[in-house]
Amino acid sequence: MKKFLSLIVIVFMFSSCGSQDKTLASIENTVNITDNAKPKLIVGIVVDQMRYDYLTRFDSKFGEGGFKRMINEGFNCKNNHFNYVPTYTGPGHASVYTGTTPKYHGIISNNWYDKEIKETVYCASDDSVESVGTTGYAGKMSPQRMLTTSFADENRLFTQMRGKTIGIAIKDRGAILPAGHTANAAYWFHGKEEGAWITSTFYRNELPQWVKDFNTSDAAGSYFKIWDTYQPIETYTESGNDLNDFEGGFKGQETATFPYDLAALKSENNGFDILKATAYGNSLTVDFAMAAIKGEALGQDDDTDVLAVSFSSTDYVGHNFGVNSKEIEDTYIRLDRDLERFFNYLDTTIGEGEYTVFLTADHGAVDVPAYLQSIKIPAGYLDYNDRKERFTTFLESSYGTKDIVENVSNNQIFFNKEKLKELNLNIHEVEQALVDEQISYPNIAKVYTATTMNSTNYTTGIEALLQNGFNQKRSGDVIVVDDIAHIAYSRTGSTHGSGLNYDTHVPLLFFGKGINHGETYTKTVIPDIAPTISALLGVSFPNGSTGDVLGFVID
Template sequence: MHSPLPRLPLAALALSITLALAACSSAPLAESAGASAAPAAAAKAPPKLVVFLVVDGLPMRQVLAYREQLQADGFKRFLDQGAWFSDARYAHGHTVTAAGHATMLTGAYPQRTGIISNEWNDAQTFAPVYNTGDTAYQYIDHKTDPLAGTSPRNLRAETVGDVLRTRQPASKVIGISGKDRGAILPAGHKGTAYMYMSEDGQFASSTYYMSSHPQWVRDFNAAKPADAFFGKAWAPLLPESAYAGSVPDGQPWQFNGGNGNRLPAVLGAKHEKPGPLYYSNILPSPYGDELTLAFARAAIEGEQLGADAQTDILSVSLSSHDYVNHAFGPESRLSHDHFLHLDRYLQGFFQYLDQRVGRANYLVLLTADHGFADSPDWAKTQGRDAELLNPSVVMTALNAGLVQKFGEGRWAVKFSAAGVLFDHQLIAARGLAPADVHEEAARLLRGMNGIVAAFTPAQLDSADTATPFLDAMRKAWHPEVSAPVQFVIKPNWLFSSRAGGSSHGTPHRYDQHVPILGWGPAWLGRGEVKTPVEVVDIAPTLAEILQVPAPAQSQGRPLPLPGASPAALAR
């Protein structure tokens, strides 16, 4: 068992769980007093608490599109009082949740972290692999499926939190999320992760971190806060005219399961009482974020985060926006309204931190794990070339072409992340060179409608940075984990057989362009930075602020903060 974080004696919680939920509700709050924006160089000591926020599936274009409708102290705290980077992006090609969460605080792309996707197949046995799966550990007091996320074993890089706790063991690093990967990967190897359990609406850790939950977790779960949303309506926050730029509810491509595809939507409307389906349906609603932030407050109080001279890190990955965008598309009114609810929750959370930790004692960084494509059905109405690329059709056509070249056989076996796995026993039995099969497969893929690029291991292992998409796919490709041939679909297309909704996972700008927003004037300064930056730059920036070395695998460099020298800005 991984040794748990050292803990101070638990103090009585300052607020009940009910009050915590109420405080992060969508009721507008008064604007906090403004803080002076001292340049980063003026900071003489690290913050007491680093709050690292991830909004799963939030493209930067949504942050700016709704700017005039934001509350005074939610996202606007970053845009009006903080440091924010308007041209921030991921540089790897397979932009999915686990790959993004592994990149953020390691400063390393999948080519180094080994977290190439949410799930993939072993390149030799073809067995399924889950990014945080580890059968050596189980969820505490909850059933554990074989591929459940229980530890960071597959993460081949250290995080900022790992470096911090190596040098300062008394520092605490906690990761919280609606998804196991959203909690485990930012928490790293030496932090502690808690994730939402859809079976009963509780938060739980795994035996990798501890044998049993601390009392504050037991108290939170015993109060059954998820049940408070049963029968509660998700209703639009603003008048109908405020959503004129978004696609109305109830479109045929918007999924109509779960809570339905129209607002207002009543949680639990199809159920007599809370149960697993109801608890699952909390996540694709604003109340998934509200519940996650309530648990974050309980963690701050139960673990006394930010209460002493040792810097603590709290990572909170808010999962609901990703579920909403998958079901309805980022162009939808449902996504628009969800973002506005989230803005109000963040305002309440920030003002809670002001009171609990003190405005001068913490900094906040917010980013996303990937962006999002518009729904193809919507994109087509706007005159764009947008379709679904059915994986089974591609696999059939690929094998037909390989049979024509090399003879009968099932040469291509499975898709894995953004690539194709091959039967190398068959290749060897026929006396063929794997490189020849890979090259022919890449050639065939390039000729298919809906695919714009395909690359062989030789290309991925080369120094070529001029070929379009090659460098992005190289950063997404780990030679010991990934499939040998990687491919890229056309812009606005989705590699899916599931009609409706939308997704992500490409090197196109709509999937790569994400927010990097910061607040903590003493360390980050204030103002918009238009210089292009990458998400890998977050880890070395935090390491510099915390006065520890950057993670060993980091590929980033410190962000050019507002007020930095011209040389730092000329990147």
Template structure:
């Protein structure tokens, strides 16, 4: 009897333990973070995050690297590698071939002009004194974002997105975002603005933030390096010929006296554009972002919220001075303090066990072409206008001297389809003929006709990237990729030594390889050399948020990161 009693007690204990473990496991499974934070740093190539590691503190970038899960082989899987396409791909989990954001602007056959990726004539710009300025929205985004799926799953969850750039705020939030805010220098004294797509007027807290005149105060300062300039040995000398001088300065060198520069830019009605080239722009965005979390009451209840923040100053610094510049090094050192400030806020207000974050970039960038030339590296400048003339003359040999090319810039060449139809010619045949001719010209690495991109799947890496960036209703008749280190321009004459600052958009590693680090609740410490892509971010967020993703998703959840 006693033995049977012991057996019954043991069985009861086992059942109790199993039930307790099951309940604990289920509790852990359902225990979502209070807030998920996506951090994107514009034009932060993989090298930039690690190049200045010794000058970072221990609580910003280094904390993410040392305590988070770091994917060291994270590359974009499409072209062009640009801001709008990058942000859309990160938050939708797919490529431009599905989400439709093929570039920052693209040529429209309907309006015979360039089309901006977020400009929307159906909405008004809010947060400025005028009420007649066209606003912006995610109208051109063709699939749902992770934020949209979160809202569909639970309408009480909130999605808020902020940036200095409109596209970097609007596209991450998607079509169901509660709010998107961005910086305006065109129509206001540096206000944070939004559009009537989200609400009829900006919240009172945004009005108050703008009334404080923070942009103006920030531009009343002088920008000098954090550390003695002679210690910036990771960068090229401060005075070099690969960088643009701004505001009438004779050289692109420190210090930057913004009160003096304001006077020059004011004459061009661009005074507040200066904040985009100042580290103070990133600081103001952090302040605004933290206030947005507070005022929008993100992470304050049982429903998980999504907050997206995108830092843009690095991109403008790169285009102006280049990734090799002391200016870029100093901005990264200062941005490290902004990341620390944001993480400290999240720690203090939610606790590290109640938030999950990731940090990445929308694209990298190559060194200035003038620097490559000085180093004896392969480089070059292609004039699309000159090549357009050459294509027209080539086609004239067979079809007559007519304006066969309608538009050619960056990776898209558009043929004049009305003319081809009027002449009773085969469009696909002309596309192939133009692609084949382009491949005979200097500086062209790939040229693929649109007809080929609509068929099957390419196996070659670059060809597949071209196909992933092709959206039939918006892309050209021929997709073009230039040689490594070669850039294109619409100018007919441009000497290589005149090309200052960085460019991006190519399928080469300097443009595609960017950081990806996960951090916070449910994320283990670790490093992976696995090849992953930005399209894997949204599916991973879907696992964290426990929501489904749309059928268009190309990526996969990064299961390695989970504890």
């Protein structure tokens, strides 16, 4: 019996060893597969001011190789939202790549009042650096005001700085903030009379030869041509009449109607800047992005590279013509073709199935309130001058001076703390007094204090969005929320910034290497993107990330 038991033990030991060897081999194979499964290139695409419904409204006009390719081959998160206020370009781009909200990354708006230096600052400005590629101020930019890392930064750290990062956008902030702090370069388009892609000494002291070659190639100048609809205008049934009262248009042309002779209009519309506000600005961005892939040899070695591309022209067109315009429809039809051209180039240079793309937006936009009013939907325009007069009168009658308020901007009121102390005023009592005053004004829906934002944990509603956008050191002392579909803007064109669905609901598409095929109506939020890409790459999450990994997206 003992001999029999000994034999069983010996057999078990040998079989265990064999099993362990197989397990180790399996682990080794898994590691190899995992290493090989990493994409050679991550392409992050942010479409400025893209509402989610543009995917569905214009679906019948799209080809098979752009948006539809991403949907048909990749994963579509249909209920994707921003989870903070304000929904502006700077905070949007920062949040996509850092995986957190302004509460932590610190980009609380495009411009904000700096309480320490008592001046308004721009999210990407940096006087400590110099312009490269232009002699003007346009290049004095960097990501220095962004407080956290991006997933591109974490990829650089993980690869011992071998994996490259390049940021590209017509807008400086659309290139700089996504690229992060460790980028090899970020490039943005300087229009006016120059029409050149530029950078700053934060990244390098001179433009690389491939950028110089691109700038001298007249690629930008080639787009000074007729902008007419890509397809017959009578087929554009997904948008309003071409001639209406709700669009801005260009100087030098009497009506905001197709076609637009850009060569003839450029002199009255700041030269190359007119291209920014047309569909051709996106085409130029793709041209430059492809040149960057070749010039920087992106995706050509074993270390994953990151290319951050933002299409800014969609925002300029939306602001000018509105979300229901023929111009916006044509811009997205043409962008779809540009995406197809871009993906085909990636197939050729990187290899089909060797790269990963995500596409989202930095915010949406509201329908032109004047148009909404014309069809009896509640909407309107804000009279800030009337608010200012009433508020000044209140301050002077209540406190004897208006100087207790230092600044009013971005729907926030900033106190002069020194003046409050001088007058021996209790800051919390003044906060509440201003709340009670502001809530009585027309078209103000809600008002909150900084104390409330710091002391109450909100999980739902506009209050949670405000809190996610509230940075204790940078934000104001009283926060104002306007009525739905009420904006401080011209009566033509669209804008954004609220926590409402028309501003928060934006696309989120993934496709390429390591991505599942499917779709979901499960709610996802913008900060989920960066940790998801980090998980795909096996790198650390951005250091301030608060988003979740979308495990159902990853194959």
